[in-house]
Amino acid sequence: MKRSRSAIIGIAAVVALAGCGSGPAPAGEPGGHGGQLTMGFSQVGAESGWRTANTQSIQDAAKAADVNLKFSDAGGKQENQIAAIRSFVQQRVDVIAFSPVVRTGWDAVLLEAKNAGIPVILTDRAVDTEETDVYRTFVGADFVAEGRRAGDWVVQRHASAPGPVNIVQLEGTTGADPAIERNTGFAEAIAANPDLKIIASQSGDFTRSGGKQVMEAFLKAHPKIDLVFAQNDDMGLGAMEAIEAAGLKPGKDIEIVAIDATHDGMAALAAGKFNYIVECNPLIGPQLMELAADVVAGKPIPARVVIPDEAFDSQQAAAALPDRKY
Numbered sequence: 001m002k003r004s005r006s007a008i009i010g011i012a013a014v015v016a017l018a019g020c021g022s023g024p025a026p027a028g029e030p031g032g033h034g035g036q037l038t039m040g041f042s043q044v045g046a047e048s049g050w051r052t053a054n055t056q057s058i059q060d061a062a063k064a065a066d067v068n069l070k071f072s073d074a075g076g077k078q079e080n081q082i083a084a085i086r087s088f089v090q091q092r093v094d095v096i097a098f099s100p101v102v103r104t105g106w107d108a109v110l111l112e113a114k115n116a117g118i119p120v121i122l123t124d125r126a127v128d129t130e131e132t133d134v135y136r137t138f139v140g141a142d143f144v145a146e147g148r149r150a151g152d153w154v155v156q157r158h159a160s161a162p163g164p165v166n167i168v169q170l171e172g173t174t175g176a177d178p179a180i181e182r183n184t185g186f187a188e189a190i191a192a193n194p195d196l197k198i199i200a201s202q203s204g205d206f207t208r209s210g211g212k213q214v215m216e217a218f219l220k221a222h223p224k225i226d227l228v229f230a231q232n233d234d235m236g237l238g239a240m241e242a243i244e245a246a247g248l249k250p251g252k253d254i255e256i257v258a259i260d261a262t263h264d265g266m267a268a269l270a271a272g273k274f275n276y277i278v279e280c281n282p283l284i285g286p287q288l289m290e291l292a293a294d295v296v297a298g299k300p301i302p303a304r305v306v307i308p309d310e311a312f313d314s315q316q317a318a319a320a321l322p323d324r325k326y
């Protein structure tokens with residue numbers, strides 16, 4: 001008797017779950033929009049080509065999945081992201097997703113979401129937190145692996161270098177997950193050859209103008225620069241402009257290695273002005289929408305979803321360029 005009752009309850013639960021996933025659920029569930037899921041999304045800003053493609057992917061995927069997206073652009077400021085997340089909590093959205101501008105300083109607002117019972121999904125970048133269960137999953141690339149891959153290429157390329165190779169590094173936004181982790185991965189990889197030396201390293205804030213400014217200063221301060229490691233394409237493109245303005249040839253006099261593989265970066269690589277790019281795929285909207293639907297439906301989801309990346313040299317970039325989606 002007992003057994004059959006729990007079997008019936010089990011079936012009822014499965015039916016209820018299936019009801020959430022397919023077709024509109026009754027009004028008031030979830031979010032009170034006749035079953036439509038409401039997501040609050042706080043974006044970092046619009047600092048790079050990668051970011052623009054990421055925003056587009058999230059907005060397109062929300063439309064395709066019939067998700068009511070409340071999109072907020074933080075203009076690169078953590079305080080704006082915190083305010084946006086707070087307002088999503090007040091609006092009682094079904095799920096909150098955000099790409100944190102920096103890694104620390106989120107505990108209080110994440111606790112507010114947790115206490116309100118609103119699940120949080122980290123997209124693109126991770127956070128450091130002391131709190132438990134304040135986010136449900138993190139979907140994004142492996143930034144240490146990206147940095148390592150860029151460094152491995154430099155090691156191979158200069159395996160038989162006669163003497164030191166002077167490297168300058170253009171770092172991403174200070175305190176941002178990809179800046180910290182790409183630093184780590186790149187440094188780890190180039191340690192394989194003591195001739196590979198980072199002679200200067202500074203943040204260009206992931207922007208083209210930042211990369212250009214920092215590179216101009218590097219060119220003035222250092223008479224011999226062999227290679228630029230730009231932690232994203234935009235800073236690499238800024239460095240390229242600075243190198244050209246100094247009367248040197250990017251890709252030849254000074255090599256450029258970057259991360260992202262956006263259209264503009266790939267075009268520079270195909271033209272021989274960049275030497276190598278490690279991809280970071282920004283098109284994570286569809287996966288985010290699936291994870292959000294599962295979380296809201298109470299289905300189990302993996303704690304970490306890694307987006308795989310490729311890497312390109314000049315020839316591979318020329319071949320891949322026509323079909324690139326960003």
Ligand code: GYE
Nearest residue numbers: 047048050124178206232
């Ligand atoms: O590489 C850079 C952007 O977080 C992966 O942020 C992202 C990085 C990306 O500004 O272009």
